Each structure stands twice: as structure tokens, then as C-alpha cells.
Amino acid sequence: MALYSEKVMDHFRNPRNVGVIEDADGVGEVGNAKCGDIMKMYLKIDDGTITDVKFETFGCGSAIASSSMATELIKGKPVTEAMTLTNKAVAEALDGLPDYKMHCSVLAEEAIQNALEDYYTKNPDQRPQKNEE
């Protein structure tokens, strides 16, 4: 069996949404170079919807593929939906990752959470109100 699924290799070889959004509404960066993976996500948000997303990644094949897949999963989606994206969903969309590479999908989830948090910090009025009991 090959190390990676066809889907992982496809997203690694032809990563979607690569780049930078200069006037991003939210930017998230996770990981560190010491561990060998850094992901940076840029979000453009309009009226509660993620209208554009770009990423930059320093890391292995599965880190690049996980970033690419994560951007595909949230692009054009409501912010509330992006908030609930899990690493498992990213890994499943890639037809699975080797066990020791699952942390790459975790980084992708965290990068998005981080970028959304940045957006809410800059736009506190947009932060969803917690339902009161």
C-alpha cells in the first residue's frame, strides 16, 4: 500500500487555495518549525460567509494536503459551519491519513479555529452569542 491515498497525493501535488489574502478578515497560524509543521490560514468573511480562503504551509505532504482540503471544506460556507469543522472530517475527506500523520489534520482544524478567533477579536459584534439557559 502506498504511504498516502490518491486524494492526499492529489491535494499535495495540486494544492487548492494556495497563497495570501492581503486584506484578510481573519488570519490564523499554528504549529512551529521545530516540529516541522506550520500552517497559516487567511479568511475573507462577508455577511457571515467565508467568501475566500487561502493558506500557506511549511510541512510534509500530508500537512500540505490537509491545509488544501480544509480550505476546500470551508470555502463559501457560513462561518458557523466552519467553526464546527473537525480534523476527522478533514482526514476523512482525504480518504484517510496514516496514524502518525493525523496531527496534520489537527493542525488544519486549529488553523481555521485560530483564523476565526482572530476575526471575532477584530469584529466582536459578529461573535455568536451563547444561548442563555
Place this chain on the structure above:
Amino acid sequence: MKIYADNAATTRMSRTAIDAMLPYLDEIYGNPSSLYSDGQRAKEVIEAARKDIAQVINADPREIIFTSGGSEADNQAILSAAAIGQKTGKRHIISSSIEHHAVLHTLNKLEKLGFEITLLPVHENGIVRTDELKAAIREDTSLVTIMFANNEIGTIQPIKEIGEICRAHKVLFHTDAVQAVGHIPVDVAEYNIDLLSASAHKFHGAKGVGFLYAKKGIRLSSLIEGGAQERGRRAGTENVAGISAMAAALKEAVANMETSAARLTAIRSRLIEGLSEIPHSALNGDIENRLPSNVSFCFEGIEGEALLLLLDDKGIAASSGSACTSGSLDPSHVLLAIGRVHDVAHGSLRLTPGEDTTDEEVEYIIQAVKDVVQYLRSFSPVWRDLSSGKIKHIL
């Protein structure tokens, strides 16, 4: 294009080696321990191989035992030397921080059993310093085990000087010569080597076979108990075909050593020259004292596994010391030992071309590495921060 540039990992079997192997798979398949003629012919082949191999490294045939490869030979050499030392209360072993895991893990095991291990540093050039070795030797030192040449960065250790020091201090000297045998001159008598490990598939022989040289008088402990093969030092029916092929491959490699080394050194120089044009890159290990075929680089701002996968897409088989290729979180212990920080060590590439690699292929490799490094940097947040000055370049 399909280019194999990972000869330090394994080599293609030579035609000579395959031809030396085949008769012992079907025609003469007797067990060397059997009395009838086909068994005895198999036995003769093994003894002829032993003689040939001994001659190549300037040893006596009785000093060679066949093993399943380099790792087994390393294990047996170190555990045997430890047992010998223990008899006289010597429980201190010296090695280096860049050894193969077959050596390091065996030493870890001994440490748990109460032995004391000193790992010599190698400094930036990837070479141990003999004055530091001298200073590390104690009354209770039983063994010095230092590799002949490193598998990752190709640096060649001062084996002759180490051998002299060990002899003067009456300490056993083992060297893991897996990367050296068949590639550079190895002479156990001249270098005062007591124990030496080698592996056939690194010099165009078959996988799963190697040998251990143990100087006369050094009592080897068995790792595998059973029959009386290898004069009781390694039980198990001999890998007759593999042993025959190993001797043939080694004789051929040594006969062609000078021309191969000259060709490989020229390839190495061109690769180093070409890859050095990549900004913020650096050669790993000493530029002079290195194996003819070893080119090891670090590139800032990228990760090695992604580099390897994209090179594979371009038909190039290479290797890296990044964490992601090792299955652990830490990058290569060798790159860390020569002072590469984690961030940089993750972006390593090892190319070990063969003597048949063409000039055209060399140019193709250089261009491919340049293109892939540039591409991966184009969307690396680390490279962005390095370029903008947010973090400082190390290389």
C-alpha cells in the same frame, strides 16, 4: 526520466553478483552442513567467499563470520566486546553521536544493563576529534565503536588514528563500516581494527546478508543459538546464495573502486556546486573527508518529506533526515549532532548517486531540486518570515 540517487539506502545488485547467486538457488541447493557432495559444494562456496572477503579487507578467513547484515554484525560485535570487558570489570564504552541506530540502540540496551556509555561529539564537520577520544578513554573502557563513514552525511572518520589510539590504550576497536566497504579502501590490519561490520546490499550484493570481522583471539558471543555453523558463533543454515553473491560483488566493487570513486567524486562536486546556487542552503558535513557519492544538503524554509515526494514525481529517488520521513517527531540525530537546529534539519536532502549516473542526469537533478525548493518556498510561511526579515536566516 528515472534516476536512482539513494545508493546509501541500498544498491542494485550487479550482474556479477546475480550470476554468482543463481546456481545456489536451484542447481546446488544442498545444505552446507550435509555430507553428500552437493552439500559439500555449497560449503566450499562459502569458504571460498570467506577467503575472498578476508583478502579484500586484509584479514584471515577465520576472522570472518557471515551474518544477516550490518545491523546483526553491529549488535554481535558490540555485545561481544561488552561481555569480554565485563569479565575484567570494564564497563565503559565510547562511541559517537552520529552512529547508526544498530549501534546506538545496542548501546542503549547495554546502558540499561549498567554499562556506561560516552558519546563523542562530532562538531560542525561531522568528524570526531581524536584528542577528545583520548581524553574520554578511562581505565575501565573496554570498547570504542566509531563508524567508518556516516550513512547520512557521508563523513569519513579518522579510522587509522582511532585504531592507533585504541591499540595504545589496549581498548577494543569496532567500526561499523557498512557505508565504507566496497567504496573506499578498508584495511583492518593497517587501521588496527578489531571488529568490523559490513552489509552486502550496500555494494551491489543482496539484501539480508553481511559479515562481521573479528580479529583472532576475540571471543564472539552468539546472538542466535542453534547449530554449529560459523564455528558456533552464528547458528542457522548459511545464506549460501547471498554469501556467494556478496563475495563476487565485493571483489568487483574493489576492482573498480578507483574508477568508481573518481567518477562519483566528479558527480559529487557538480551536485554540490549546483545545489549551492540555491539561496540559504548548506552542505552537511566535511567537504573533503566524505564518501565519494554522498551529497547532503539543508534548505531553509522547506520540509524534507514534501521535497522527496515532489522529486519522486520527477523520477528522482532520494532521501531526507526530516522527522516526517523517520516516523518520529525529531529530525535526524546526525543533523542535530552537527549543529543543525530543528527548523533547518527538517529541510534536508541526501543524494547518493551511482557510478552509472550520467552527466545529463546530474544536471536534471540539480534543476529539479532547484525548482522544487523554490516551489515549496513559494507558499511556506517560514520562508515568508525569513524573506521579510521577521525571523533571521541561519543558513
